[in-house]
Amino acid sequence: MEVFDPAELWSRERIEETQLVRLKNTVGQARKCDFYRQRLDEAGIGPDSLRSLDDLRRIPFTTKEDLRTQYPTGMLSVPQTEIVRMHCSSGTTGSPVAICHTQNDINSWADLMARCMHMVGVRREDVFQNMSGYGLFTGGLGIHFGAERLGCLTIPAGAGNSRRQIKLAKDFRTTVAHILPSYALILGEHLRNMGEDPREFPLRVALVGAEPYTEEFRRRIEGLFDMKAYNSYGLSEMNGPGVAFECLEQSGMHLWEDAYIPEIIDPETCQPVPDGEVGELVMTCLCRQGMPILRYRTRDLTRFIPGECGCGRLHRRMDRILGRSDDMFIIKGVNVYPMQVEQVIMTFPEVGQSYLILLENDGIGDVMRVQVEVRDEFFVEDMRALQNLQKSIAQRLRDEILITPKVELVQSNSLPRTEGKAVRLQDLRAKK
Amino acid sequence: MEVFDPAELWSRERIEETQLVRLKNTVGQARKCDFYRQRLDEAGIGPDSLRSLDDLRRIPFTTKEDLRTQYPTGMLSVPQTEIVRMHCSSGTTGSPVAICHTQNDINSWADLMARCMHMVGVRREDVFQNMSGYGLFTGGLGIHFGAERLGCLTIPAGAGNSRRQIKLAKDFRTTVAHILPSYALILGEHLRNMGEDPREFPLRVALVGAEPYTEEFRRRIEGLFDMKAYNSYGLSEMNGPGVAFECLEQSGMHLWEDAYIPEIIDPETCQPVPDGEVGELVMTCLCRQGMPILRYRTRDLTRFIPGECGCGRLHRRMDRILGRSDDMFIIKGVNVYPMQVEQVIMTFPEVGQSYLILLENDGIGDVMRVQVEVRDEFFVEDMRALQNLQKSIAQRLRDEILITPKVELVQSNSLPRTEGKAVRLQDLRAKK
Ligand SMILES: [Zn+2]
Ligand SMILES: [Zn+2]
Numbered sequence: 001m002e003v004f005d006p007a008e009l010w011s012r013e014r015i016e017e018t019q020l021v022r023l024k025n026t027v028g029q030a031r032k033c034d035f036y037r038q039r040l041d042e043a044g045i046g047p048d049s050l051r052s053l054d055d056l057r058r059i060p061f062t063t064k065e066d067l068r069t070q071y072p073t074g075m076l077s078v079p080q081t082e083i084v085r086m087h088c089s090s091g092t093t094g095s096p097v098a099i100c101h102t103q104n105d106i107n108s109w110a111d112l113m114a115r116c117m118h119m120v121g122v123r124r125e126d127v128f129q130n131m132s133g134y135g136l137f138t139g140g141l142g143i144h145f146g147a148e149r150l151g152c153l154t155i156p157a158g159a160g161n162s163r164r165q166i167k168l169a170k171d172f173r174t175t176v177a178h179i180l181p182s183y184a185l186i187l188g189e190h191l192r193n194m195g196e197d198p199r200e201f202p203l204r205v206a207l208v209g210a211e212p213y214t215e216e217f218r219r220r221i222e223g224l225f226d227m228k229a230y231n232s233y234g235l236s237e238m239n240g241p242g243v244a245f246e247c248l249e250q251s252g253m254h255l256w257e258d259a260y261i262p263e264i265i266d267p268e269t270c271q272p273v274p275d276g277e278v279g280e281l282v283m284t285c286l287c288r289q290g291m292p293i294l295r296y297r298t299r300d301l302t303r304f305i306p307g308e309c310g311c312g313r314l315h316r317r318m319d320r321i322l323g324r325s326d327d328m329f330i331i332k333g334v335n336v337y338p339m340q341v342e343q344v345i346m347t348f349p350e351v352g353q354s355y356l357i358l359l360e361n362d363g364i365g366d367v368m369r370v371q372v373e374v375r376d377e378f379f380v381e382d383m384r385a386l387q388n389l390q391k392s393i394a395q396r397l398r399d400e401i402l403i404t405p406k407v408e409l410v411q412s413n414s415l416p417r418t419e420g421k422a423v424r425l426q427d428l429r430a431k432k
Numbered sequence: 433m434e435v436f437d438p439a440e441l442w443s444r445e446r447i448e449e450t451q452l453v454r455l456k457n458t459v460g461q462a463r464k465c466d467f468y469r470q471r472l473d474e475a476g477i478g479p480d481s482l483r484s485l486d487d488l489r490r491i492p493f494t495t496k497e498d499l500r501t502q503y504p505t506g507m508l509s510v511p512q513t514e515i516v517r518m519h520c521s522s523g524t525t526g527s528p529v530a531i532c533h534t535q536n537d538i539n540s541w542a543d544l545m546a547r548c549m550h551m552v553g554v555r556r557e558d559v560f561q562n563m564s565g566y567g568l569f570t571g572g573l574g575i576h577f578g579a580e581r582l583g584c585l586t587i588p589a590g591a592g593n594s595r596r597q598i599k600l601a602k603d604f605r606t607t608v609a610h611i612l613p614s615y616a617l618i619l620g621e622h623l624r625n626m627g628e629d630p631r632e633f634p635l636r637v638a639l640v641g642a643e644p645y646t647e648e649f650r651r652r653i654e655g656l657f658d659m660k661a662y663n664s665y666g667l668s669e670m671n672g673p674g675v676a677f678e679c680l681e682q683s684g685m686h687l688w689e690d691a692y693i694p695e696i697i698d699p700e701t702c703q704p705v706p707d708g709e710v711g712e713l714v715m716t717c718l719c720r721q722g723m724p725i726l727r728y729r730t731r732d733l734t735r736f737i738p739g740e741c742g743c744g745r746l747h748r749r750m751d752r753i754l755g756r757s758d759d760m761f762i763i764k765g766v767n768v769y770p771m772q773v774e775q776v777i778m779t780f781p782e783v784g785q786s787y788l789i790l791l792e793n794d795g796i797g798d799v800m801r802v803q804v805e806v807r808d809e810f811f812v813e814d815m816r817a818l819q820n821l822q823k824s825i826a827q828r829l830r831d832e833i834l835i836t837p838k839v840e841l842v843q844s845n846s847l848p849r850t851e852g853k854a855v856r857l858q859d860l861r862a863k864k
Contacts, residue, residue, distance in 0.1 A: 072603040072604055073604070080585060081556050081585075083585040084585065084586055085585070086586070086587050086604065087588075088587075088600065100585070106580070125512075135572075135588050136590065141566075148516045148517060148535070148538070151513070151516055151535070152516065153512060153516065153518060154516055154517050154518070155568075156519075156566065156567045157568060158567030171503070172518065
């Protein structure tokens with residue numbers, strides 16, 4: 001298999017050996033800033049404390065609040081003169097989060113991003129159109145540098161302006177685009193309004209990420225443009241894009257474990273969840289000099305996908321983001337994330353636009369009800385069909401979240417909306 | 433003198449020797465595209481035709497219309513797979529102009545830009561905030577790559593959002609910014625509205641360009657922030673920023689003659705103008721592989737500044753852009769550009785916001801009248817002061833444009849405006 005970086009094909013043994021070496025280096029590097037030195041000292045982690053990868057769990061977590069407190073440069077592990085780039089979350093009030101990179105950091109980030117694109121068949125012969133905003137947002141420069149590193153003809157189109165996007169893509173025969181899934185729909189619509197068939201559009205690969213979207217939605221935009229859409233995961237605290245990316249198998253995103261150590265924990269207990277179960281992603285970067293971050297609580301919910309990928313790469317795969325850990329609710333002792341429910345019910349073609357999770361207490365215990373809108377053409381008098389649908393949804397939900405909710409089918413547009421946005425969860429249980 | 437690139441200090445001999453070698457290479461490279469091969473063949477320019485720099489003048493001009501006709505990739509001199517970046521003028525209708533770069537082109541562009549910034553004392557210790565839009569516009573990525581190449585902590589802030597610009601600049605102690613002159617005023621205003629003194633702002637150097645502005649305006653924003661503002665010149669057809677830049681002397685912009693051959697011609701006759709006279713800048717790039725452009729008619733009006741610069745660099749200097757050659761008018765056989773008039777009258781502190789050039793025919797010959805608004809505090813009953821002002825303006829105009837116009841002083845806001853924009857020129861002469 002042709003790869004961009006030999007590390008893609010490393011054995012688990014080689015990956016884990018490298019992780020330990022790089023973790024030690026990274027912890028040593030992190031100790032160069034007061035914040036981490038103090039925190040590691042408090043936790044009793046000295047330069048020689050890490051004997052195995054299991055010792056990672058002795059390192060305290062880093063939270064977004066830590067990054068806010070240390071803004072703007074409290075977490076630098078190099079003199080500021082070594083820094084060549086800063087990316088920053090937006091926000092003009094309060095303390096934003098700023099991530100600073102050395103030239104080496106920028107280079108290895110570009111390599112990681114190039115590796116992702118190469119994995120799904122993008123080559124220097126491709127024309128790549130970056131339909132992402134540039135500036136402080138990492139989806140612009142981060143992916144741009146990766147595409148140039150790969151040698152693609154890179155068009156820094158920026159966000160929006162559909163007419164120009166379409167003109168550029170047609171004129172340069174753009175084969176690969178970085179695009180928001182919702183914007184892909186808009187572009188397709190625009191083409192149709194122009195009397196054109198989006199499947200005739202030259203696009204053959206889309207890199208998508210940055211907003212949560214379902215598998216069904218992916219298939220929809222793939223069909224719309226007759227292309228392949230690959231999921232991307234990244235967050236500015238870990239550089240930005242280039243952290244995890246789908247291979248041609250489209251069955252989860254390979255986390256580049258030579259550059260990061262991912263963990264998935266129960267956000268309540270902070271203990272690792274069993275393989276395959278949903279929890280909060282925690283990330284440690286292994287290749288950053290300017291501002292290494294240890295055990296960062298991403299707040300993103302996902303799970304490791306068990307088993308080996310058909311592509312042969314042994315870097316573990318993560319599922320798409322299933323929500324934010326802040327959205328989690330607990331019912332009958334089980335952690336549930338609204339996105340898990342959504343994922344299940346949106347696989348049913350009969351299901352319409354909206355759903356609502358209701359949590360109640362019937363005096364004996366907690367009850368979970370899921371109200372699901374059914375599309376008009378399926379909401380017919382055939383009671384048996386509706387009962388079967390109801391039963392199927394309940395079963396599939398139980399398989400996913402391990403408890404059986406009461407499923408109620410309702411008519412289109414009957415569920416409450418707040419300012420146009422669907423309400424997904426109402427917790428009516430008495431607060432303890 | 434410490435320089436970024438030894439070429440900055442080359443002798444004229446060394447510069448011109450290098451220009452000839454690189455011109456031959458560039459013409460050879462350009463011949464790899466059908467457009468130039470055909471055009472050079474028609475002009476009888478073979479691979480061995482160029483014996484001296486004077487032979488440059490045998491090469492036909494390239495116009496914006498040529499670039500439009502060859503859009504999108506008709507002027508590539510390398511296989512498209514060698515291209516890693518495209519920049520493009522905006523415009524969704526008609527044919528835009530697209531400039532394509534190889535990796536080498538991008539690297540030498542970044543070097544040129546880094547050289548400019550280094551020349552005015554910017555170093556890796558500096559924090560650089562790029563307040564320019566990114567994407568297809570070259571002022572974003574072009575200057576960004578230069579700043580990173582120099583090793584500055586580069587903040588890709590993008591355009592607008594004054595509150596965020598100010599917060600970032602304060603938090604990171606931004607010492608250098610790329611900023612539109614008009615936006616510098618807005619930022620200063622914003623700071624004052626916050627009850628702060630812009631002179632306390634950490635900014636010490638501004639790179640300004642991209643819109644025409646007067647020397648007086650430069651001094652105003654320099655005073656506002658207690659900083660130095662250096663003029664930058666570039667155009668996407670010649671990469672973008674990095675073509676010419678002021679040194680610490682602030683007396684014209686050094687054109688990097690190891691990378692470009694500049695000419696200044698009379699836009700009517702297409703012949704070179706005498707040294708120091710205003711004409712249209714024509715540029716040939718010497719270091720581009722992907723899309724070399726020969727004798728490009730920029731339509732920008734400027735002049736070579738005669739004499740040697742105090743800094744010791746022997747790369748010729750150009751004046752700020754004095755307008756577009758399309759704006760030129762001819763009176764009494766002399767080419768005049770409205771910006772020349774503006775430059776003169778705006779040096780008088782008594783002069784207000786607007787002026788108007790009127791061209792008339794009094795039956796005997798052409799007459800040029802210049803109506804000048806005078807600020808209220810100077811528009812007083814002291815007739816002698818006003819007469820002196822009138823006389824001074826007329827004299828200074830004659831020195832600049834070689835004919836003596838009739839100067840008329842008028843009250844503030846008395847001159848015509850069209851949709852808020854001042855009208856600068858009315859040609860009332862009978863069309864021949
Ligand atoms: Zn795979
Ligand atoms: Zn100089």
